[in-house]
Amino acid sequence: MERVAARAAANGELTFDLGQRTVRDLNQFLHHDLPDSGVRHVEVLHPGGRHAIAAGVNHPVDIDVRGHGGYYLAGMNKFATVTVHGNVGWGVAENMMSGVVRVKGFASESAGASGHGGTLIIEGDASLRCGISMKGIDIVVGGSIGNYSAFMAQAGHLLVCGDAGHALGDSLYEAVIYVRGRIRSLGADARIEEMTDVDHAKVRELLDRAGFAGEPEEFKRVASARQLYHWNADANQEY
């Protein structure tokens, strides 16, 4: 491992072939050897849908995953910029703290779940529960998102260029959702609100960050009505 890293340091590039090496080798390198290796860019080949690829990275580095990833790709990421040239399974960038994770393809369930910070960009669609329990992360989806997305979302932004499924933003706290297309239904305590200048600026900034085309005027704002913030005997008990 050390020899590989040392050799790679000359040009700051390192290639990790998961057809030959294990995810554990990769993650151990990223956690321990990377900071002093001089490596600034890691290519991951033949990911083969393996789980927890590049999970727990704690260092600024560019990582390109050439293929499909399994569950929890870039889980709990800090500082790194990870690009997946394929699709990903559940929980991509779950609990991310900072950095950027970009998925060129589609993402399965719970993309960006409980993310505290950083940016998650999904160029295709994201499945159910996208942005569930998000706590400050910004998520930008080029396509559509599935049902129950942004459930109990606490902080951050979820921008959707396509459509949103049922029960969008159920039990929302302070996260804000922007949707360009159709919303099949809103969840409990979520409501559509007027777009303000602040919202227009935020949408513009998120679209630019993701490199997506679009105009802020095309988007709707969904936020919490804050009616569930306190126990209320008269609230609809079926919520």
Add this chain to the structure above:
Amino acid sequence: MNKPVDDRPATEHPAHFSLEESWGYDRKVLDYIRSAAAHGLYEIRGLGAKRHVPHFDDLVFLAGSASRYPLEGYREKCHTRTVLGTRYARKPIELDIPITFAGMSFGSLSARVKEALGRAATELGTSTTTGDGGMTREERESSRTLVYQCLPSRYGFNPDDLRKADAIEVVIGQGAKPGGGGMLLGQKINPRVAGMRTLPEGIDQRSACRHPDWTGPDDLAIKIEELREITDWEKPIYVKIGATRTYNDVKLAVHSGADVVVVDGMQGGTAATQTVFIEHVGIPTLAALRQAVEALEEMDMRGKVQLVVSGGIRTGADVAKALALGADAVSIGQGALMALGCNNDTFFQDGEHRDATGDYARIQTAPGFCHHCHTGRCPVGITTQDEVLETRLDPLVGARHLRNYFKTMNMELTTVARACGKSNVHHLEREDLVALTIEAAAMAKVPLAGTHWIPGVNGL
């Protein structure tokens, strides 16, 4: 002295009143119905089940005699060292005693209490556990061995604290409220708590009851793999379940790759939950423990996956019985709070005991009956975020009481173990126990005292 003349008609003498209380509608139920009718909202309270359920008190030990050889109670060694997490973790947890502190959140408890727990645990050579709301600096600095919970809410959950932890506990459920998420009412969401949880101050906070990024046991296996990858396969991964279908749940936790399974019975406490949950959901610790042990035995995992049991463990006898039934360690929450002064009529401040009964009355309760952790107005400064009330608990004094309590239990444990002829508390076995009631015999699968009868196993 002349007695006052009772000139009431004979029919008005109390002896003639018809005062038969209804079993189904006794004063407790009447009070429940009146309260429901008045408020239209269920009761939320703290601590655990108050009703009687079969428990460790319904078991007794068969100590050494002619047929077994006891060890001398004070002079012969009896080991209590306990190792948890030997299955996959590169750095298992090594404890001096098999009694640990259960997960309790900063938010439900003050930072001073978390510090007291950490200090006591470190002095005792045991572990303490974070809770819903993240890891505080106070508890990390004061705890030698700290278990970091990964809860459905993921409040304050982050990779830096994950790497600082000594073990990770994936919490699926809690004995007081299996299937329910946590609650923290607005009066306890002060700026620090709100900040750690990324929530607005003062809201009535509901924690999720399901994890955001996995659902079934096959997903959990992958989640555990991710946590191991992030922490380089160093730290033991515990899986904590609230006791319901314990036999199946323990098997699934083992299947998912747990190093340690924590089973929390229905007597386990909570900072705030609906009373209907506390009293009516889940099974007793006694039944859950036996089911958990059977599940591990059937998978040939006894000793490979360690079992921690919690929920109403109060005494050294409880600990000894839990170990004899097959637990590797126990975990204590409510007992620890009581050692700190929970339900005391005084608190100790500036060198003297001060009366707290007025403050109990202000939250409409009294010492000995208080379960008002949810109010945040704890009269003895334990379950509060109020900056005046929290000073009623001095972390150093609290740590001393916790240490004394745990030391006492550990001494009782070794005393019983020696009497049963064991030089290691982990050698206590089910064969050392009999039951005083048919219910306990059936749940624990030990014979009814004085018989060979184990209901459901032999005879009937």
